[in-house]
Amino acid sequence: MTEESVMSKTYDAIVIGAGPAGAATALLLQAKGYEVCVVERARFPRDKVCGEFISPAADPILEKLGVLSAIEAAHPIRLRGVAISAYEGEELAIDYPPHEGRAMTSLSLSRLSFDHILFSKMQERGIMILQEHQVDDLVFDAGVVTGITGRDAENKPFTLHARVVVDAGGRNAVSIRRMGLKRGPRLRRGKVALAAHWKNAKLPADYCYMHVSRPGYTGMAPVSDDTVNVVLVVDADRVKGEDINALYRKVVLGNARRREMLMDAEPAEGVRTVDSLAFDVAPLPCGGLVLVGDAMGFIDPFTGEGIYLGLRSAELAAATLDVALQRGDVSRWMLERYAIRRKQEFHKKFVLSRILQKLIYRRGPCRSVVGLLAENPTLAATLVGVIGDYIPAGRVVSVPFLLRLVSAWVRSPAGARSIKLSRHSTLDKRPLPEEG
Numbered sequence: 001m002t003e004e005s006v007m008s009k010t011y012d013a014i015v016i017g018a019g020p021a022g023a024a025t026a027l028l029l030q031a032k033g034y035e036v037c038v039v040e041r042a043r044f045p046r047d048k049v050c051g052e053f054i055s056p057a058a059d060p061i062l063e064k065l066g067v068l069s070a071i072e073a074a075h076p077i078r079l080r081g082v083a084i085s086a087y088e089g090e091e092l093a094i095d096y097p098p099h100e101g102r103a104m105t106s107l108s109l110s111r112l113s114f115d116h117i118l119f120s121k122m123q124e125r126g127i128m129i130l131q132e133h134q135v136d137d138l139v140f141d142a143g144v145v146t147g148i149t150g151r152d153a154e155n156k157p158f159t160l161h162a163r164v165v166v167d168a169g170g171r172n173a174v175s176i177r178r179m180g181l182k183r184g185p186r187l188r189r190g191k192v193a194l195a196a197h198w199k200n201a202k203l204p205a206d207y208c209y210m211h212v213s214r215p216g217y218t219g220m221a222p223v224s225d226d227t228v229n230v231v232l233v234v235d236a237d238r239v240k241g242e243d244i245n246a247l248y249r250k251v252v253l254g255n256a257r258r259r260e261m262l263m264d265a266e267p268a269e270g271v272r273t274v275d276s277l278a279f280d281v282a283p284l285p286c287g288g289l290v291l292v293g294d295a296m297g298f299i300d301p302f303t304g305e306g307i308y309l310g311l312r313s314a315e316l317a318a319a320t321l322d323v324a325l326q327r328g329d330v331s332r333w334m335l336e337r338y339a340i341r342r343k344q345e346f347h348k349k350f351v352l353s354r355i356l357q358k359l360i361y362r363r364g365p366c367r368s369v370v371g372l373l374a375e376n377p378t379l380a381a382t383l384v385g386v387i388g389d390y391i392p393a394g395r396v397v398s399v400p401f402l403l404r405l406v407s408a409w410v411r412s413p414a415g416a417r418s419i420k421l422s423r424h425s426t427l428d429k430r431p432l433p434e435e436g
């Protein structure tokens with residue numbers, strides 16, 4: 001196809017960004033018979049700072065997208081659950097509870113591989129992808145988005161038109177900037193994530209290890225047989241004027257448990273940083289446009305579900321867009337259905353993430369809650385299933401659960417006192433009882 005014909009046609013949908021949310025939306029729309037053009041400013045394969053583990057609930061979506069077998073062929077690590085320690089306390093390892101008779105695991109592999117597998121699937125399906133094309137602005141017609149403008153790798157301007165535009169440009173998506181949609185921050189202080197892959201680390205088992213301590217928290221997980229991803233999140237003030245590599249090393253190895261695991265290990269690359277501040281996005285003021293993935297809002301990575309959220313929001317968006325395109329109605333009111341459905345599905349999960357986010361920065365309550373979870377395996381398993389996105393968040397963000405938490409607290413000899421946890425406690429594997 002000539003460059004002129006690529007640029008002159010009107011696509012059914014333009015997708016800005018080829019990350020997980022953009023790729024999933026493009027694949028789902030193309031599978032429904034729509035002509036899609038993906039516009040991406042980077043050249044793939046491209047890397048991204050991330051905890052790199054993907055909620056157990058993502059498996060069926062990845063299967064539907066036709067990429068699960070390619071992911072398995074890349075030898076990802078299957079994590080059994082989450083191991084958490086609070087302020088130098090011992091680790092509590094919580095396995096994902098089984099679901100519908102199946103053992104549940106989360107996928108852990110590098111974003112370099114994961115995103116490239118999705119990208120390659122788009123290429124295989126013949127989706128038009130313009131790499132090294134930076135989108136700068138949206139094109140409006142009578143208040144409705146009808147296209148995009150931008151610059152290619154040679155700085156040559158381009159304009160593209162479509163019946164609908166999907167912005168999957170991540171946390172700095174062009175639509176957010178163009179329309180001033182960012183709300184928040186919820187947290188007073190900005191956060192920065194510092195990440196590196198380490199070789200020769202000795203993790204005792206295949207868990208995602210979350211260590212909460214001062215001045216921040218780390219998430220560590222194996223992403224291949226000999227590589228562990230170590231992400232540190234600290235207040236933005238903490239890194240000002242510091243040598244990033246030295247600070248990262250000092251803080252990561254400042255925790256006794258991490259030091260033990262990383263004793264013979266070395267970072268295999270320079271530390272990469274990314275700002276990591278949670279934000280919300282205001283409702284869109286126009287038709288012809290939907291936002292998916294991080295462009296729709298970003299929650300703190302502590303509970304690590306951004307990729308699942310991106311994939312699931314792509315599914316919801318594609319379903320609404322299918323109806324809208326069939327009816328020839330891409331009005332704001334029509335497309336708002338997607339945002340409403342997404343909110344209905346994720347609202348309680350976001351509430352939980354905010355509660356956990358507040359909790360982890362308070363030493364006493366954080367240690368006490370980890371203690372409570374150690375003594376209440378069913379509560380712990382429920383929570384991890386919710387974080388894994390396959391137990392509805394309503395099971396946790398609900399009066400019955402909170403009452404159980406309070407009564408467990410009252411009965412617990414630990415109470416608000418510090419308690420001794422058994423390292424890698426063996427948890428109850430019985431199926432979860434239904435909540436009343």
Ligand SMILES: Cc1cc2nc3c(=O)[nH]c(=O)nc-3n(C[C@H](O)[C@H](O)[C@H](O)COP(=O)(O)OP(=O)(O)OC[C@H]3O[C@@H](n4cnc5c(N)ncnc54)[C@H](O)[C@@H]3O)c2cc1C
Pocket residue numbers: 016017018019020021022039040041042048049050051052053054055133134135136168169170171172173174193231274275276292293294295301304305306307308310
């Ligand atoms: C420190 C940290 C740790 C995290 N850990 C986890 C974890 O363990 N598990 C998890 O599930 N989630 C995690 N997340 C969240 C996860 O990384 C995101 O939710 C996920 O990447 C969102 O995918 P996306 O497709 O919306 O955006 P992105 O992955 O950001 O992709 C956006 C794409 O759009 C392109 N783009 C942007 N603007 C333009 C433009 N103007 N023109 C053209 N192209 C553009 C970019 O180049 C990029 O390729 C973490 C996030 C952070 C910050």
